[in-house]
Amino acid sequence: MSTDKKLFSGFTRRDWLKSLAGLPILGSVWAAGLDTTKKSKLEKELLLERLNIKASPPPPSGSMAGDPVRVGLIGFGIRGEQLMRALGFATQEWMEAMAKSSQENPNDTRLEDFKAQENLNVKLTGICDIFDVRAENALRSFNTPDNPCKRYNSYLDLIHSGDVDAVIIAAPDHWHAPMAQAAVEAGVHVYVEKPMTHTISETYLLRDAVRRNPGTVLAVGHQHRQTLSFLTAQDAIAKNTLGHVSLVVTNTNRNDDNGAWQYPIHPDANTETIDWNAFLGNAPYEPFNKEHFFRWRKWWAYGSGLSGDLLTHDYDRINCVLNMGIPKYVTASGGIYTHRDGRNVPDVMQVNMDFPDFSTGSSQESGKEQGMTLVYSATLGNQFDRGTVLMGHDASMELGNILTIYADPRSTQYKDMIQEGRIDPSVPIYQYDPSADGVDAVTSATAKYFANKGLLWTYRDGKRVDSTFLHIREWLSCIRNGGNPSCGINEGFEEAITAHMAGLSYKIGRRIEWDAENEQVIALPGEDLDAILLDNSVNYQS
Amino acid sequence: MSQPQPLSSAQTTALVLLRLLVGWHFLYEGVIKLYTPSWTAKGYLLSATYMESLFHWLGSDSMISIVDTLNVATLIFVGAALVLGFRTKLASILGIGLLLLYFFAHPPFPGHPQGATEGSYWIVNKNLIEAVALLVVYLFPTSLTFGLERLFHKKEIQTQSH
Numbered sequence: 149m150s151t152d153k154k155l156f157s158g159f160t161r162r163d164w165l166k167s168l169a170g171l172p173i174l175g176s177v178w179a180a181g182l183d184t185t186k187k188s189k190l191e192k193e194l195l196l197e198r199l200n201i202k203a204s205p206p207p208p209s210g211s212m213a214g215d216p217v218r219v220g221l222i223g224f225g226i227r228g229e230q231l232m233r234a235l236g237f238a239t240q241e242w243m244e245a246m247a248k249s250s251q252e253n254p255n256d257t258r259l260e261d262f263k264a265q266e267n268l269n270v271k272l273t274g275i276c277d278i279f280d281v282r283a284e285n286a287l288r289s290f291n292t293p294d295n296p297c298k299r300y301n302s303y304l305d306l307i308h309s310g311d312v313d314a315v316i317i318a319a320p321d322h323w324h325a326p327m328a329q330a331a332v333e334a335g336v337h338v339y340v341e342k343p344m345t346h347t348i349s350e351t352y353l354l355r356d357a358v359r360r361n362p363g364t365v366l367a368v369g370h371q372h373r374q375t376l377s378f379l380t381a382q383d384a385i386a387k388n389t390l391g392h393v394s395l396v397v398t399n400t401n402r403n404d405d406n407g408a409w410q411y412p413i414h415p416d417a418n419t420e421t422i423d424w425n426a427f428l429g430n431a432p433y434e435p436f437n438k439e440h441f442f443r444w445r446k447w448w449a450y451g452s453g454l455s456g457d458l459l460t461h462d463y464d465r466i467n468c469v470l471n472m473g474i475p476k477y478v479t480a481s482g483g484i485y486t487h488r489d490g491r492n493v494p495d496v497m498q499v500n501m502d503f504p505d506f507s508t509g510s511s512q513e514s515g516k517e518q519g520m521t522l523v524y525s526a527t528l529g530n531q532f533d534r535g536t537v538l539m540g541h542d543a544s545m546e547l548g549n550i551l552t553i554y555a556d557p558r559s560t561q562y563k564d565m566i567q568e569g570r571i572d573p574s575v576p577i578y579q580y581d582p583s584a585d586g587v588d589a590v591t592s593a594t595a596k597y598f599a600n601k602g603l604l605w606t607y608r609d610g611k612r613v614d615s616t617f618l619h620i621r622e623w624l625s626c627i628r629n630g631g632n633p634s635c636g637i638n639e640g641f642e643e644a645i646t647a648h649m650a651g652l653s654y655k656i657g658r659r660i661e662w663d664a665e666n667e668q669v670i671a672l673p674g675e676d677l678d679a680i681l682l683d684n685s686v687n688y689q690s
Numbered sequence: 691m692s693q694p695q696p697l698s699s700a701q702t703t704a705l706v707l708l709r710l711l712v713g714w715h716f717l718y719e720g721v722i723k724l725y726t727p728s729w730t731a732k733g734y735l736l737s738a739t740y741m742e743s744l745f746h747w748l749g750s751d752s753m754i755s756i757v758d759t760l761n762v763a764t765l766i767f768v769g770a771a772l773v774l775g776f777r778t779k780l781a782s783i784l785g786i787g788l789l790l791l792y793f794f795a796h797p798p799f800p801g802h803p804q805g806a807t808e809g810s811y812w813i814v815n816k817n818l819i820e821a822v823a824l825l826v827v828y829l830f831p832t833s834l835t836f837g838l839e840r841l842f843h844k845k846e847i848q849t850q851s852h
Binding site (some may be wrong): 163166167168169170171173174177178180181182184185186189 | 710714717718720721722724725726769770773774775776835836837838840841
């Protein structure tokens with residue numbers, strides 16, 4: 149000790165100062181950092197506590213154990229192939245193409261993801277496609293000793309074969325309801341692509357058939373129901389986070405030929421390889437036409453344009469969060485402005501769906517707020533991403549893979565917190581990224597920048613979550629374990645009626661009204677709404 | 691080689707100031723990250739626009755927690771060392787390494803996407819300038835004049851004189 153003292157005996161006050169002055173700086177900087185993080189954490193916790201939104205992904209569907217479900221497929225086109233992969237069946241051609249693609253681009257993990265997909269314990273026992281090339285292509289890959297698979301020339305033969313418990317329908321729109329109804333009447337479970345039906349009358353007939361056969365499970369192919377953030381969105385609405393939502397905007401923006409349904413025409417397509425009459429079905433007679441066969445979405449006779457094809461997804465997504473049902477009024481306009489190629493369905497379309505009696509809740513005096521409009525705005529000539537926004541008096545919710553809520557500067561319920569500077573309306577008050585550790589409030593601009601680029605996305609159990617896979621799995625779980633699919637006959641009924649009202653309003657040029665009490669789309673005297681909906685002669689280019 | 695001219699006290703003061711301020715910056719960044727458990731460099735690494743394979747590997751699920759921990763630990767060590775005036779040579783080298791990693795993940799090279807930045811940069815940005823500032827700190831050690839090392843230095847002189 150005494151030597152130590154001696155050691156520093158030459159030290160002046162100045163020496164000590166120069167040696168140790170860094171310590172208080174270190175202490176101050178450290179304390180400042182601790183204080184800042186503590187404060188912002190407290191603010192965040194306060195806000196999250198106040199909002200009290202429960203962030204949860206949808207519950208997983210039930211077990212896939214038991215006897216394999218025997219599935220038949222009707223329609224092995226573009227969507228049919230995608231659905232088969234979700235079911236666990238990929239063609240040799242696709243596997244080879246993906247293997248090649250992943251060799252060229254290591255970031256392409258589509259093949260890896262497919263192989264890692266859970267086995268749904270199904271047998272693909274039957275295929276029906278009226279184009280020989282597609283049917284044979286399916287058989288070549290799927291008819292194996294392990295999975296004997298047969299081709300049927302007619303969907304009725306497939307449904308009544310006794311070899312299928314369930315069918316997946318990926319035929320053109322005008323075939324959805326007739327096929328689904330035949331299957332349901334035969335006690336065969338159905339997964340039908342959207343829109344559920346092609347006409348108003350079919351919608352009632354199919355609903356009646358399902359009601360008469362409660363043992364069969366019918367699911368409509370709105371895989372967006374599996375979006376991880378939707379339960380969280382529902383809870384935010386239930387907690388009145390947004391206040392009264394007066395306007396919801398959704399949209400479609402595409403700008404390529406494929407997105408405009410200008411699909412390739414197969415070189416081997418001819419009257420020998422295609423059963424043309426089976427394609428036409430109840431559609432008006434038309435001589436063999438390859439373009440109509442491969443690009444059927446472009447004509448009202450077989451497809452239903454933007455309202456049936458894409459509005460239905462957006463409508464159903466909002467219906468799934470708000471459960472607002474069928475709009476009282478639908479007004480639509482648009483035209484063929486970007487693909488004047490002989491089609492008769494519009495490629496630019498705006499649809500206003502009015503719900504005058506609906507309310508998500510209110511933060512103001514009772515009776516002041518009521519009613520909501522859902523706007524669907526679409527173009528097939530531009531792909532600027534506009535996002536889906538639910539606009540309430542108190543806050544706006546951006547609904548995507550990531551759910552983000554911004555307080556409104558003029559909000560009633562957040563008025564005090566905004567005045568105190570504790571809420572900045574330009575910074576999200578809530579953000580739910582199902583892939584991240586959970587919930588965040590008041591995220592920084594950079595964090596949002598990275599999140600929006602999808603970079604913080606992680607996969608559940610290391611696997612990419614494919615919503616179509618989850619949707620089919622849910623349907624199979626209902627078949628095996630009971631329960632109702634998230635998009636069943638009632639949701640499908642609402643989706644189909646809304647889509648048909650939009651199509652009608654576009655074609656007639658009038659506001660279309662729904663009589664909720666009598667469950668009727670109101671027609672003027674002498675007006676046959678289904679005939680108008682199906683009318684294939686109207687050419688809006690004139 | 692001729693003897694280097696001794697630094698004037700104003701020059702020394704400027705160098706000490708540079709060392710302290712860079713240390714201050716490192717320390718504060720490190721402390722903020724330390725007390726923000728949800729903080730991660732994952733987004734920064736995965737969005738790298740240069741030397742992607744290295745940064746994507748660093749940002750991968752198996753690496754990211756080690757990378758985050760090392761980053762925070764290094765930031766705090768470099769900051770504390772520069773502020774206190776202790777092992778400043780080692781701290782400068784580590785600091786330069788860290789800054790170059792930040793720099794090369796999102797370099798302001800012509801034709802590279804700039805993402806979210808608060809200014810306009812061409813080839814040179816603040817990360818690079820701070821790295822060069824640390825090079826100066828490395829080459830002109832000042833902790834004998836101002837810092838903990840002065841204690842040990844004095845101690846040595848005292849010991850030798852006995």
